[in-house]
Amino acid sequence: MPDTTPHDLASLNDALSQPSAALIEALAGLDGDIIVLGAGGKMGPSLARMARRALDAAADGRRRAVLAVSRWSDACAAAALAAAGVRVITADLLDRASVDALPFAANVIFMAGQKFGTGGDPSQTWAMNTIVPAWCGERFAGARQVVFSTGNVYPLTSRSGPGADEATAPAPVGEYAMSCLGRERVMTALGIRHASPVVLYRLNYACALTYGVLTDLAVKVRDGVPIDVTMGAVNVIWQRDANDIALQLLARGTVPATPVNVTGTTTHDVRALATALGERLGHTPIFSGTEASDALLSDARTLHTHFGDSLALVPLSQLLDWTAEWVRMERPLLGKETRFEVRDGRF
Numbered sequence: 001m002p003d004t005t006p007h008d009l010a011s012l013n014d015a016l017s018q019p020s021a022a023l024i025e026a027l028a029g030l031d032g033d034i035i036v037l038g039a040g041g042k043m044g045p046s047l048a049r050m051a052r053r054a055l056d057a058a059a060d061g062r063r064r065a066v067l068a069v070s071r072w073s074d075a076c077a078a079a080a081l082a083a084a085g086v087r088v089i090t091a092d093l094l095d096r097a098s099v100d101a102l103p104f105a106a107n108v109i110f111m112a113g114q115k116f117g118t119g120g121d122p123s124q125t126w127a128m129n130t131i132v133p134a135w136c137g138e139r140f141a142g143a144r145q146v147v148f149s150t151g152n153v154y155p156l157t158s159r160s161g162p163g164a165d166e167a168t169a170p171a172p173v174g175e176y177a178m179s180c181l182g183r184e185r186v187m188t189a190l191g192i193r194h195a196s197p198v199v200l201y202r203l204n205y206a207c208a209l210t211y212g213v214l215t216d217l218a219v220k221v222r223d224g225v226p227i228d229v230t231m232g233a234v235n236v237i238w239q240r241d242a243n244d245i246a247l248q249l250l251a252r253g254t255v256p257a258t259p260v261n262v263t264g265t266t267t268h269d270v271r272a273l274a275t276a277l278g279e280r281l282g283h284t285p286i287f288s289g290t291e292a293s294d295a296l297l298s299d300a301r302t303l304h305t306h307f308g309d310s311l312a313l314v315p316l317s318q319l320l321d322w323t324a325e326w327v328r329m330e331r332p333l334l335g336k337e338t339r340f341e342v343r344d345g346r347f
Contacts (some may be wrong), residue, residue: 005322009332012209016046016240019054020205024247027051030057032106032143035063037136040070042211042334043060044111045077047243048086054247056085067105069093094127099135107250108145110136113183118176119346129179129186130186137190144197145186145323146249151204151235152177152262156294156343159233163205163267163297166259174345197253201246204263204298208239209326211334214319217270218277218327221285229270231341232291235263235298238314245303245311261300264313273320280324292343
């Protein structure tokens, strides 16, 4: 059996952008180009590349474009996407004229937003998370839209339970989470106004070796940094799987918008995750705090029931193996912690 372990950034980027057979089939059934708004973040480059690979694999004779929009502070990421056949567009989505000048596409992945820095400049977070969606929702009126959101819109739920499902009433804690709910409300309203089929994509948490909850834990285990276990349980999903699901959901939008929880099939104990990583790294984790009775958890059974066997997610044991090796070998990291342990909503 071939070794699928990512050993460097090139093999990691290839793994993160590998489309599933189900995605290739799903995109073959859609008309129109795909535009990724806010494509310069942690997930955007691999998602845009995955879309390009899936459309190419469909081989249906239609040359549909994949467009990736961002300010592109990372010129290397932009160049790599262009080399892969993605049309790279540089634009500031906080500038209304720039948004209005974007080419129309029938399929929109909306990934623009701000989380970190909210505590120091909440007005910028609200602008990014509510004004930008309003402008983009108007510009792409009538298009299919998958709007990235977060499980932070939910209240904390019992650590021993399955987490909040889509029927759970939102109860965001802190300005970041409130602004994300604002994004959802804005996009839902515009979806109704313009008959745009929308999915509200509530993600919780993507992992990609260079960043993620598992990487945060592995680095702390390796370096002997105490791990706060007050937020005693988390959800995780491999970024490739999360990207694949986002693109498949383009075909499943509704009017009004439908929220969909996107994460793995179960919840995971933080102490147990750190211990498992410690065994792989040859280090004993150091813990601080005591597990609270509740945590930020999402129940994604609706997603997994709907897609069934077509969602062949990478199992946790594989993610732990990959993460431990990546961190042990001191391969590149983004240096952006998820801060999953935050309970007061201050980022």
